[in-house]
Amino acid sequence: MQLGSNKADQNQTDLAMVNITACKGVTGCCPQTLLPEADWVKLMETWLSSAKVQERLAQRNALKSARAHKGLKIALSGCPNGCARHQVADLAVVGMMAPLFNEEACIACGVCVPECPDRALDLKNNRLIRQDHKCQGCFTCSGICPEEAFKPAIRQVGILAGGRLGRHPAWAREVARIESPEKAMQVISDLFEKFLSTSEPAARFGHWFQEQGKGGA
Numbered sequence: 272m273q274l275g276s277n278k279a280d281q282n283q284t285d286l287a288m289v290n291i292t293a294c295k296g297v298t299g300c301c302p303q304t305l306l307p308e309a310d311w312v313k314l315m316e317t318w319l320s321s322a323k324v325q326e327r328l329a330q331r332n333a334l335k336s337a338r339a340h341k342g343l344k345i346a347l348s349g350c351p352n353g354c355a356r357h358q359v360a361d362l363a364v365v366g367m368m369a370p371l372f373n374e375e376a377c378i379a380c381g382v383c384v385p386e387c388p389d390r391a392l393d394l395k396n397n398r399l400i401r402q403d404h405k406c407q408g409c410f411t412c413s414g415i416c417p418e419e420a421f422k423p424a425i426r427q428v429g430i431l432a433g434g435r436l437g438r439h440p441a442w443a444r445e446v447a448r449i450e451s452p453e454k455a456m457q458v459i460s461d462l463f464e465k466f467l468s469t470s471e472p473a474a475r476f477g478h479w480f481q482e483q484g485k486g487g488a
């Protein structure tokens with residue numbers, strides 16, 4: 272496995288089947304990071320090693336024509352800004368902050384409405400309307416409300432899967448939002464094991480996951 276590079280020109284027996292890209296927030300070098308305290312690169316590498324992900328992917332793909340693009344692209348983004356490009360990764364972890372809304376504290380001033388990058392907030396009939404399905408957990412509203420109506424907020428990790436570029440691009444979809452790093456890794460592990468046990472040997476993870484979308488992965 273490798274961090275942030277691609278060895279697509281290597282030969283079949285030396286293919287890197289796993290590629291991890293981590294943004295600066297994951298190593299604590301960006302103030303925007305919302306990831307819960309944990310060494311995410313280490314957590315991911317521990318899982319990759321214990322589950323023998325690299326070896327099992329290489330073995331499957333050797334049955335057909337192995338190519339590095341059939342490997343697993345993993346992205347770790349410290350916040351929804353997505354500097355690790357988690358939107359086009361096979362598997363991704365994204366730092367989020369889930370705002371808990373206290374309606375009684377809200378004075379319907381509207382300050383938070385234009386500040387939400389995802390247009391998840393609106394003011395109607397002197398009342399704040401939230402569209403939680405649009406919220407990416409960026410923490411902006413929690414930090415800006417003069418009445419602290421969005422506090423406390425909860426640190427979470429978003430698990431996303433199924434993104435890709437290439438000839439038929441697709442955006443990664445959210446699988447879950449979880450508070451505990453250990454549980455987040457378990458979700459990722461379960462997803463990967465399901466992929467191995469239910470897909471064709473030459474299948475790519477991202478394609479498989481998008482097909483599962485109709486029935487839930």
Ligand code: SF4
Binds near residue numbers: 301353
């Ligand atoms: S994704 Fe967020 S935490 Fe990571 S480098 Fe970009 S702005 Fe910083």
Ligand code: SF4
Binds near residue numbers: 377416419
């Ligand atoms: S900024 Fe706070 S008080 Fe004002 S509308 Fe938003 S949640 Fe309500």
Ligand code: SF4
Binds near residue numbers: 368387388392406413
């Ligand atoms: S956390 Fe971010 S995306 Fe969600 S409602 Fe608040 S400002 Fe909007």
